[in-house]
Amino acid sequence: MIDIKHHGAVTGVTGSCHELVVGTSGILIDCGLFQGEEAGSSANASDLSIDFPISHIRALVVTHVHIDHVGRIPYLLAAGFEGPIICSEPSAIMLPEILEDALKIGFTRDRALIERVLGLIRSRLVPVPYEQWHSVFDGKDESLSVRLQRAGHILGSAYVECEAESDGEFERIVFSGDLGAPHAPLLPEPQPPERADRVVIESTYGDKDHESREERRYRLKAVLEHALEDGGTVLVPAFSIGRTQELLYEIESLIHEFGSDEVAPDLPWRDLEIVVDSPLAATFTRIYRDLKPFWDAEAAELVSQGRHPLSFEQLTLIDSHEDHLNAVDYLTKSHRPCVVLAGSGMCAGGRVVNYLKAMLASERNDVLFVGYQAKGTPGRDILTHGPRGGWVEFDGQRYDIRARVHQVGGYSAHAGQSDLVRFVTGIEPAPSEIRIVHGDAGAKESLKSQFHSAGLTGIMIPGLV
Known part of the structure; x- marks a missing residue:
């Protein structure tokens, strides 16, 4: 049998x-x-x-x-x-x-x-x-x-x-x-x-079906430029393994291609700060770098040219909890354009929750979803109700959603x-x-x-x- x-x-x-x-x-x-x-x-x-x-x-x-x-x-x-x-x-x-x-x-x-x-x-x-x-x-x-x-x-x-x-x-x-x-x-x-x-x-x-690689890459560029024009933070709830590394790879390619162009007023792409705030994501980004023999031919070619798609100079990895809390506080109060990738991908826990609690109420901030949001998760609620000015619940408390909400599905x-x-x-x-x-x-x-x-x-x- x-x-x-x-x-x-x-x-x-x-x-x-x-x-x-x-x-x-x-x-x-x-x-x-x-x-x-x-x-x-x-x-x-x-x-x-x-x-x-x-x-x-x-x-x-x-x-x-x-x-x-x-x-x-x-x-x-x-x-x-x-x-x-x-x-x-x-x-x-x-x-x-x-x-x-x-x-x-x-x-x-x-x-x-x-x-x-x-x-x-x-x-x-x-x-x-x-x-x-x-x-x-x-x-x-x-x-x-x-x-x-x-x-x-x-x-x-x-x-x-x-x-x-x-x-x-x-x-x-x-x-x-x-x-x-x-x-x-x-x-x-x-x-x-x-x-x-x-x-x-x-x-x-x-x-x-998903968008093509080229379509989603330029849509990512357009979403980031639109989101950052008012000096806010773009918050990307991302899974620690896979999605974070793919996004870093694509963002590095945009910085390389459009370095002197403005991503926000008076801010060229080459000066845009990218933050990965997740100890697990930071760990797996390092592991990904160590496992280059398993990368595809395109990525291997970039490395041979001296590019570092997972370790570029605009990238900051936040590990400690104290640094995480400081980053949430600083980005909430400042008007410095920044892109933050934080876990978890469906907003059901992890450091992204602290960012969302602090930033969802401000119209100058944006939430960008790049992965599947399962039913019953806060991520699905934000994606569903955010565009209509709804609310989401974290730890028994409601948080109004005034931040703009975007989705680039091609990065699934x-x-x-x-x-x-x-x-x-x-x-x-x-x-x-x-x-x-x-x-x-x-x-x-x-x-x-x-x-x-x-x-x-x-x-x-x-x-x-």
Whole structure:
């Protein structure tokens, strides 16, 4: 028997956790946290304990290190999981960093306990090079090997090919994880797998396409120039891994191209200050710099020319909490144009909340969203109600939104609808089964319709089981 079960990311876009059963054994693909409304929409979302059997689970395969894909790993270990954690080489470096932050925020402040958990995680990590088959188990009647391929979502992201055998039955099953958009900064775009009998595909943007790289780059330029003309702060809620680094890459390119042009009155682009106020984002920006061999050819060429797209002179990284509070106070009172990237990306916590509390009421400030905002998050509320002068709630208190609100959707780290269709239709022969997960209901239905129009069959939208 070869079967697929879903333990998350089927009624929404968070909590990714899928199970591949091969005979009497199995593996998990990701084990992530639920966020936003999804954090209270079902029993296993509000209770972080692992509520499904794991005694037969032989390994956990991590597609990438975003918290909605890895955040429940400590709870998986607490439930008794003793197998390896298989991931790409960059993910093996980043996973302990992201989980350390998650443990401090949502698990415990006990430093000794955190170190024990991180030590256990590090001991279980099995870094696997891209494009190389790795045997998970190989028995008389059942076997499973996995291969990681570049997904182009964030550094280290992968989709997973599974070669399974059970009682003479053979199948190639592909789990997409989160796929990146083509032509994204820094990372090569994903290529379809050579073959697949079944595919589990994400659908975050299954109902829409993104702007082209050139369109979004110049729209970013136009938004920044418009936002900064009155001496305010542009606040960009950004995910610490992936989005922050891509934005820095694009902003550096704008500074390089338009250095002497004015981004604001009497302020040339080359003098514009860019602030990254997030210890985690600063850490991952340094890790990204250290992992240049995994960058794409375009980024490598810039480095060879002496450019430093993630370490340019206009960039300031804020680490300490005291410096963070000083920056919020200074930028709130001054009229110095500045761009601040701060986490979290959906405004559900982190340092961006202090900026928003202090700055949302001023019309000279701007909020720029560049990523998906899940239902039930403050980010979604600001995006929805901000343009109409509404309010958002933080820590039980309402804050009026007078700042201008913008969205440049092309900077999503997720593939758009056409990209997802291209990925699946690029598999020949076509898969016999396609399971659509990791999306809102409308996005999944829209993607299903596009798959039908492309002549694909066997399309399923599973429910939470």
